[in-house]
Amino acid sequence: xxxxxxxxxxxxxxxxxxxxxxxxxxxxxxxxxxxxxxxxxxxxxxxxxxxxxxxxxxxxxxxxxxxxxxxxxxxxxxxxxxxxxxxxxxxxxxxxxxxxxxxxxxxxxxxxxxxxxxxxxxxxxxxxxxxxxxxxxxxxxxxxxxxxxxxxxxxxxxxxxxxxxxxxxxxxxxxxxxxxxxxxxxxxxxxxxxxxxxxxxx
Amino acid sequence: xxxxxxxxxxxxxxxxxxxxxxxxxxxxxxxxxxxxxxxxxxxxxxxxxxxxxxxxxxxxxxxxxxxxxxxxxxxxxxxxxxxxxxxxxxxxxxxxxxxxxxxxxxxxxxxxxxxxxxxxxxxxxxxxxxxxxxxxxxxxxxxxxxxxxxxxxxxxxxxxxxxxxxxxxxxxxxxxxxxxxxxxxxxxxxxxxxxxxxxxxxxxxxxxxxxxxxxxxxxxxxxxxxxxxxxxxxxxxxxxxxxxxxxxxxxxxxxxxxxxxxxxxxxxxxxxxxxxxxxxxxxxxxxxxxxxxxxxxxxxxxxxxxxxxxxxxxxxxxxxxxxxxxxxxxxxxxxxxxxxxxxxxxxxxxxxxxxxxxxxxxxxxxxxxxxxxxxxxxxxxxxxxxxxxxxxxxxxxxxxxxxxxxxxxxxxxxxxxxxxxxxxxxxxxxxxxxxxxxxxxxxxxxxxxxxxx
Numbered sequence: 001x002x003x004x005x006x007x008x009x010x011x012x013x014x015x016x017x018x019x020x021x022x023x024x025x026x027x028x029x030x031x032x033x034x035x036x037x038x039x040x041x042x043x044x045x046x047x048x049x050x051x052x053x054x055x056x057x058x059x060x061x062x063x064x065x066x067x068x069x070x071x072x073x074x075x076x077x078x079x080x081x082x083x084x085x086x087x088x089x090x091x092x093x094x095x096x097x098x099x100x101x102x103x104x105x106x107x108x109x110x111x112x113x114x115x116x117x118x119x120x121x122x123x124x125x126x127x128x129x130x131x132x133x134x135x136x137x138x139x140x141x142x143x144x145x146x147x148x149x150x151x152x153x154x155x156x157x158x159x160x161x162x163x164x165x166x167x168x169x170x171x172x173x174x175x176x177x178x179x180x181x182x183x184x185x186x187x188x189x190x191x192x193x194x195x196x197x198x199x200x201x202x
Numbered sequence: 203x204x205x206x207x208x209x210x211x212x213x214x215x216x217x218x219x220x221x222x223x224x225x226x227x228x229x230x231x232x233x234x235x236x237x238x239x240x241x242x243x244x245x246x247x248x249x250x251x252x253x254x255x256x257x258x259x260x261x262x263x264x265x266x267x268x269x270x271x272x273x274x275x276x277x278x279x280x281x282x283x284x285x286x287x288x289x290x291x292x293x294x295x296x297x298x299x300x301x302x303x304x305x306x307x308x309x310x311x312x313x314x315x316x317x318x319x320x321x322x323x324x325x326x327x328x329x330x331x332x333x334x335x336x337x338x339x340x341x342x343x344x345x346x347x348x349x350x351x352x353x354x355x356x357x358x359x360x361x362x363x364x365x366x367x368x369x370x371x372x373x374x375x376x377x378x379x380x381x382x383x384x385x386x387x388x389x390x391x392x393x394x395x396x397x398x399x400x401x402x403x404x405x406x407x408x409x410x411x412x413x414x415x416x417x418x419x420x421x422x423x424x425x426x427x428x429x430x431x432x433x434x435x436x437x438x439x440x441x442x443x444x445x446x447x448x449x450x451x452x453x454x455x456x457x458x459x460x461x462x463x464x465x466x467x468x469x470x471x472x473x474x475x476x477x478x479x480x481x482x483x484x485x486x487x488x489x490x491x492x493x494x495x496x497x498x499x500x501x502x503x504x505x506x507x508x509x510x511x512x513x514x515x516x517x518x519x520x521x522x523x524x525x526x527x528x529x530x531x532x533x534x535x536x537x538x539x540x541x542x543x544x545x546x547x548x549x550x551x552x553x554x555x556x557x558x559x560x561x562x563x564x565x566x567x568x569x570x571x572x573x574x575x576x577x578x579x580x581x582x583x584x585x586x587x588x589x590x591x592x593x594x595x596x597x598x599x600x601x602x603x604x605x606x607x608x609x610x611x612x613x614x615x616x617x618x619x620x621x622x623x624x625x626x627x628x629x630x631x632x633x634x635x636x637x638x639x640x641x642x643x644x645x646x647x648x649x650x651x652x653x654x655x
Contacts, residue, residue, distance in 0.1 A: 018270055171473055
């Protein structure tokens with residue numbers, strides 16, 4: 001489809017790119033896709049917390065029923081409202097999306113539930129489905145990621161290879177927002193949260 | 203081959219100008235040095251880096267052999283989820299598509315994440331002419347936009363500036379001083395750009411990889427601006443080159459394990475955004491419309507030629523960081539969106555009629571550092587040599603070609619080789635006695651910078 005100008009029909013565009021033979025028809029076998037292996041081995045919740053803190057994040061592990069208290073305690077150390085997506089089961093001052101994006105931007109802390117984490121790289125996986133939303137883990141300067149300890153896998157590849165029906169947005173978050181665009185010097189907290197806290201439950 | 207026309211400012215002259223800019227050279231030397239060091243440390247964390255690089259190279263080659271099928275499958279999958287795929291033959295096609303969407307979807311402000319394709323098609327100029335306010339939101343791109351300059355590095359657009367130059371630009375934007383402390387500069391950009399994200403009617407980003415099996419696009423970044431541009435505005439437009447596709451998540455995994463390590467020395471970028479269609483009916487936020495514009499822009503002409511490995515590139519920028527030419531002259535001397543070794547290969551392929559592009563393969567010592575560091579094993583210095591060869595063959599007169607043919611014959615047979623060596627031994631003292639060799643034409647160019655033994 002086009003919006004009043006520009007664009008080449010798909011057939012014409014693709015015809016310039018070769019025969020249209022499917023992958024494997026030329027060489028008989030698909031290219032190899034080896035999993036990444038690491039020189040140091042980190043796995044499980046402890047491995048994740050080690051990688052995550054090395055990136056500049058903070059982490060704690062608590063029994064599941066203590067989650068509301070742990071979130072409240074973290075939020076209390078920050079000056080400003082706590083933003084959560086509806087249905088997370090923690091008390092919050094602002095509920096996304098009812099509060100609107102301008103108010104969400106004014107939140108001091110956001111809290112979101114992750115679907116999994118990867119220990120080797122300190123990566124948290126967020127899915128924008130089931131009312132989780134995207135803004136609560138993105139707009140506030142500090143953010144809490146709630147991770148069930150049993151969902152920690154070893155690597156990005158372990159998680160990606162298990163995804164069959166990806167949501168509209170799947171974000172792998174590896175540490176606090178950062179930039180090295182000025183003099184190759186690391187700055188933490190540019191557009192996304194600069195303070196990231198992982199709470200592992202169970 | 204097009205007929206050669208006068209080059210406005212030859213590369214050699216631009217390089218001389220760059221070499222006189224001590225401040226820029228210090229910034230580039232520092233930046234590339236740090237990036238190379240970080241890349242080596244990050245690759246060393248992988249126990250099977252070589253295996254992954256071999257696999258990545260094989261994946262890219264297999265992808266280029268099956269582009270129509272992969273792109274068709276990807277676009278079918280994305281369309282089924284409500285995403286719109288647009289096919290653009292050239293820059294004019296691509297900018298018309300984007301301008302059309304912007305016109306229909308409204309919004310004065312456009313929040314833009316980093317996209318080399320948008321530089322390639324000069325998108326900002328087109329949108330601004332149409333009355334839109336385009337805000338670059340990547341910190342480096344924002345600095346470059348304020349400076350009115352194109353990016354000078356694929357990954358670090360403002361590598362050539364120091365923090366004092368950045369502070370001057372930000373202070374001018376603010377109308378009040380911003381201190382030359384990097385933390386303060388980043389904090390100002392955060393405040394300044396936050397409102398643009400909230401106000402924007404359209405977000406524009408690049409694409410690192412498209413995934414055929416799911417219809418996804420993957421966008422990697424560190425600051426969160428790409429995530430903002432693809433999450434907050436009601437319309438998200440993503441721009442990608444037609445070669446930027448993988449078959450499935452297993453192939454994506456191989457690529458992601460190499461890309462950030464090679465680019466910035468991170469295991470992964472902070473945000474790996476995998477976007478599979480616009481927001482769905484059960485979701486509470488996200489863009490209502492997702493458009494992906496796929497650009498040919500001269501790429502299809504390189505397919506199936508000896509230059510097609512140039513399309514394996516995943517835009518990590520590692521070859522720039524190790525290149526002795528780039529490290530001395532910086533990115534702007536290339537006068538191309540793509541600088542460094544990959545730029546010297548890609549630019550003449552994407553701009554075949556531009557004489558200025560055709561001289562870029564000369565901007566190399568052929569040392570091979572680029573080939574050695576490339577995560578997908580593009581034989582960059584071979585390609586540079588092939589491009590020189592192609593152009594020399596097209597441009598040289600018959601007499602000159604015959605001369606070089608004789609020269610190569612003379613040095614590649616045993617008995618003629620002996621004669622050449624004897625002639626050189628006899629001729630050298632004579633040459634040395636001649637104080638002034640003619641300093642004109644190609645002989646002069648060859649002689650400058652060389653001394654007789």
